[in-house]
Amino acid sequence: MLKHKIGTRKEIVTNGDIAIHVSDLHKSFKLPTEKAFGLKQAFFNRLRGIKGFKEQKVLNGLNFDIKKGEFIGIVGRNGSGKSTLLKTLAGIYYPQKGEIIIDGNLIPFIELGVGFNPELTGRENVYLNGAMLGFSNKEINDMYEKIWDFAELKDFQDQKLKNYSSGMQVRLAFSIAIRARGDILLLDEVLAVGDAAFQQKCNDYFASLKGKQTVILVTHSMENVVKFCNRAILIEDGKIKHDGNPKKIAEAYRKLWN
């Protein structure tokens, strides 16, 4: 299907001090040019010698190492490849070329509340979403009270999720997510949830992670980059443009539009 030799993504456990090693990482997507969803169109495209897709390069040879315990921010414009990088690190996308080596247990939060179903009650959704994060029923039982305490939604646990406001849903999802215990956390734009009081709670949680865990945070908020990260990477057109001190990266990010 792909012309290139396919890249690799390995998960290992060692005592080394590198949490994630990425070398020469490439990823491109095939974007259908004409509506190619359908046998008829695929057949006609082949007859006319149209490939039916064009290749869109998203990651163009990334190289970096992340040390254990680093809180690293990944920034860049929309479409620069941040989310694709995160999804490739998480194992959702397959690298086309290059190598990813992950040392330790990696927990991705590409989105909060994966698998949430509006027709189920809050309680049922906690178990369902928990399963997505790898928690057994017993493990959820043990942390059940804490989840609802943190979310401040105790009175709603037996209501169907469709009767929750969107803010309430995110709060519940966030409360489950922070229970996940891994060596490496991947976070995609999940900082800004809920009202001011809840945000304060979230900020406290992230501050508590700093120095203890490897965290990779994709965000557009330079304020958060400076506040939480001890290193940042600026991505432009699928390549690393700057890598280093969060303050300098925040500066460089603002300059992208000037």
Add this chain to the structure above:
Amino acid sequence: MDIPKVFNKKNRILLAELTKTDFKLRYQGSVLGYLWALLRPLMMFAILYMVFAKLLKFGNDIPHYPVYLLCGTTMWSFFTECTSQGIQAIVVRGDLIRKISFPKYIVVVSATLTAVINMLINLVVVIIFALINGVEPSWTWLLVPLSLLELYILSLGISFLLGAINVRYRDITSIWDVIIQALFYAVPIIYPISMVASSSIVAAKVLLLNPIAQAIQDIRHNLITPETITTWNYVDNSFLQILPIILIIIVMILAALYFRKKSKFFAEEI
């Protein structure tokens, strides 16, 4: 794919929770709820029984014909439910596949497990009806799970293969609906195979080479009446006798190879 990883704790939890959710959601908001798992096939059976056994007088030569018919329709519903849920599973669970990393076969298996649960409930009903109808329990009942497993493996193979193609070409769902309709008449469920044999023995033998027909006839033979015509007692060439099983193995191998190759790219193609 190494076996311990396939059944590791995380994957088992996910499989169990997805299956539970599928089953729960299926009958959400209906007054009779889970009862529909029983009522739907029973009503189907009532219709077919009125039309084919009473009106058209099929199956007068088969003992316990009503249960024989019920057994056939139950197994057929299992096959259709299993495959149609299985084929759609990857597209239906697209949101999960795009957001977390897990072995993709889990969504297919969980979708088909709901059909397995429904089938097992219905099998209990078949057995109760059989006993009421005067069928004597026999040691051959112990062979029934083998045929059920065979039917399930075939359904899984079809689900993996067509489900993976369906990600790119959504036409598969519609095509499969038509194939299911055609297969329904090609498998001796509502008509006894002896009816076909009376006009063409070759045609009857060919119909029995279909793995679905072979499995269903075996179940009827072992559960309802030993007078059932099966592939084993009707087709005399021993290679042809095992042909249905060879077909299933081929489907399974193709499915496994294709699914493994394509599943890496489901997240970006859905």
